[in-house]
Amino acid sequence: MRVLRPLAAVVAAVLLAYLLTTVVHNRYYYFAAYVVLQYVVLATAWNILGGYTGYVNFGTAAFFALGAYTAVVLLKTWKAALLVMVVAGGAVAGLLGLGIGYLTLRLKGVYFSIATLALAVVLQTLIMNWDYVGGATGYYAIRPRTVPLFDDYVAFLFVVMVLLAALSLSVAWAIEHSRLGRGLAAIRDNEEAAECLGVPTLRLKLLATTLSGALMGMAGAPFPYFITYIEPASAFNLDYAVNSLAMPMIGGTASWLGPLVGAVLLGTAQQVATVTISSELNLLIVGVVLVAFVILAPEGLLGLVRRRQQRRPA
Amino acid sequence: MSEVLLEVQQVTKRFGGFQALSEVSLTIHAGERFGLIGPNGSGKTTLINCISGVLRPDAGRIRFRGLDITAWPAHRRTRLGLVRTFQIPRPFMSMTVLQNLAVPLEYAAGHADAGAQAWRLLEQLRLADKAHLRPAELTQIDLRKLELARAVAARPVLLMADEVMAGLSSGEVDEVLAILFALNAQGIAIVMIEHIMRAVMRFSERIAVLDAGVRIAEGTPEEIASNRDVEAAYLGV
Numbered sequence: 001m002r003v004l005r006p007l008a009a010v011v012a013a014v015l016l017a018y019l020l021t022t023v024v025h026n027r028y029y030y031f032a033a034y035v036v037l038q039y040v041v042l043a044t045a046w047n048i049l050g051g052y053t054g055y056v057n058f059g060t061a062a063f064f065a066l067g068a069y070t071a072v073v074l075l076k077t078w079k080a081a082l083l084v085m086v087v088a089g090g091a092v093a094g095l096l097g098l099g100i101g102y103l104t105l106r107l108k109g110v111y112f113s114i115a116t117l118a119l120a121v122v123l124q125t126l127i128m129n130w131d132y133v134g135g136a137t138g139y140y141a142i143r144p145r146t147v148p149l150f151d152d153y154v155a156f157l158f159v160v161m162v163l164l165a166a167l168s169l170s171v172a173w174a175i176e177h178s179r180l181g182r183g184l185a186a187i188r189d190n191e192e193a194a195e196c197l198g199v200p201t202l203r204l205k206l207l208a209t210t211l212s213g214a215l216m217g218m219a220g221a222p223f224p225y226f227i228t229y230i231e232p233a234s235a236f237n238l239d240y241a242v243n244s245l246a247m248p249m250i251g252g253t254a255s256w257l258g259p260l261v262g263a264v265l266l267g268t269a270q271q272v273a274t275v276t277i278s279s280e281l282n283l284l285i286v287g288v289v290l291v292a293f294v295i296l297a298p299e300g301l302l303g304l305v306r307r308r309q310q311r312r313p314a
Numbered sequence: 315m316s317e318v319l320l321e322v323q324q325v326t327k328r329f330g331g332f333q334a335l336s337e338v339s340l341t342i343h344a345g346e347r348f349g350l351i352g353p354n355g356s357g358k359t360t361l362i363n364c365i366s367g368v369l370r371p372d373a374g375r376i377r378f379r380g381l382d383i384t385a386w387p388a389h390r391r392t393r394l395g396l397v398r399t400f401q402i403p404r405p406f407m408s409m410t411v412l413q414n415l416a417v418p419l420e421y422a423a424g425h426a427d428a429g430a431q432a433w434r435l436l437e438q439l440r441l442a443d444k445a446h447l448r449p450a451e452l453t454q455i456d457l458r459k460l461e462l463a464r465a466v467a468a469r470p471v472l473l474m475a476d477e478v479m480a481g482l483s484s485g486e487v488d489e490v491l492a493i494l495f496a497l498n499a500q501g502i503a504i505v506m507i508e509h510i511m512r513a514v515m516r517f518s519e520r521i522a523v524l525d526a527g528v529r530i531a532e533g534t535p536e537e538i539a540s541n542r543d544v545e546a547a548y549l550g551v
Contacts, residue, residue, distance in 0.1 A: 179420050186417045189406035196366055196400075198392040198422025198468055254408075 051253030054188030067220030089221030097213020138231025252300025395471030
């Protein structure tokens with residue numbers, strides 16, 4: 001069964017992650033792994049629109065932060081459960097995604113990208129001036145003291161992020177192996193030809209932007225609990241936009257595996273660099289690696305591997 | 315004559331101050347072979363763009379199979395059987411020839427067995443041995459054939475072929491002509507937009523002539539060949 005395979009993979013990943021938390025007790029590993037997994041979600045979500053459909057989104061931070069601030073509102077107003085925050089964060093960011101989907105009617109290529117970047121700036125300004133969620137000074141999110149089955153809240157957040165990462169990868173896998181995926185690829189290759197061959201381009205693009213935005217929002221929803229002190233500058237950090245674009249490019253945008261590979265490699269490298277050298281080095285690493293890949297391996301690591309395999313006589 | 319398939323009623327299209335089409339009307343019947351000719355810039359492709367839904371006309375109406383489709387998006391027109399090709403082939407570059415055909419088969423024709431249907435089409439257009447190549451590896455004639463095959467895969471009732479033969483050698487023109495005749499024999503009405511007079515005259519049952527956005531003549535190939543206005547439009551006398 002095609003649906004059962006990714007579903008089984010999700011359950012297996014979450015179970016494995018849970019078992020891990022009963023064995024490994026060093027909190028730092030969960031902090032680091034959470035960040036890497038968060039990038040798996042963001043990169044995969046970015047790739048649904050950027051890689052499959054061909055619309056480059058520079059506004060990842062807007063969707064991520066919208067998820068995070070939706071969580072803040074829910075937390076402050078109703079002391080909502082984390083699950084509710086994740087679902088709501090996804091829904092609100094998905095709505096914003098639907099909105100930028102309509103932008104694709106008029107804006108293509110680099111103009112679309114500029115509009116998404118502008119969107120992040122506008123949204124950040126709004127949040128900065130919204131006192132209820134802390135405005136520019138920020139908001140302290142107090143974690144629940146205990147959580148069933150877990151000794152430590154960070155370990156719990158780690159498992160939640162494993163679930164979200166596995167879910168995003170399943171969504172990407174499912175799109176890739178469906179009629180929807182082939183329709184999105186047709187849009188990426190030639191939108192007008194796709195429309196004239198019966199592909200409902202607007203509906204498919206709206207689906208892609210909504211899904212992509214929703215996944216980014218879901219990734220942002222646990223962020224207040226993770227960081228415990230959230231303020232606009234960190235939630236709207238440019239790192240999110242740059243990384244979620246660079247990771248699929250480095251791994252390869254053609255398949256669901258690419259963003260996973262890119263996020264794990266680049267995300268881990270950044271975590272290691274943060275500890276051993278300096279946290280300021282992160283963006284520099286991304287920049288250098290991205291330039292190297294664009295020049296040497298424009299189809300990412302997966303494309304490089306595929307080409308090597310093809311060259312070998314069968 | 316057989317039933318009316320497409321009715322273009324006084325379609326007008328302006329680009330800024332430039333009048334590309336002025337109240338152009340056309341009627342095309344089921345199963346017909348129709349030629350659309352005119353000098354460069356006379357509005358042929360603009361008319362096809364309006365009929366296929368790539369452009370919205372500023373005035374006038376378009377009816378297809380009895381439905382007013384003037385405001386329909388292009389993909390719905392395609393699904394109704396009104397299919398066009400592009401003058402400059404626009405293949406899906408990341409896909410193989412076979413995958414290119416799968417898009418209209420899945421989205422327009424709604425084929426459950428898209429694979430078998432795609433192979434059948436490739437056989438018919440003699441592209442089967444290139445099924446697994448990507449468009450970048452194809453020759454000009456094969457790109458044209460792919461463009462045609464993709465349109466046919468959408469299961470057209472009316473096919474608008476926009477200069478599918480431009481730039482081809484004489485032998486290749488004959489090959490594409492034979493394909494178009496075969497498609498017509500299957501019951502598909504075909505509108506041929508073409509500069510190669512030899513092909514249009516041989517193929518069409520009826521021809522309409524556009525000049526500077528105005529339909530200046532319509533008739534059988536013989537009538538068009540002897541028409542004074544057409545001669546003037548082409549030779550500028």
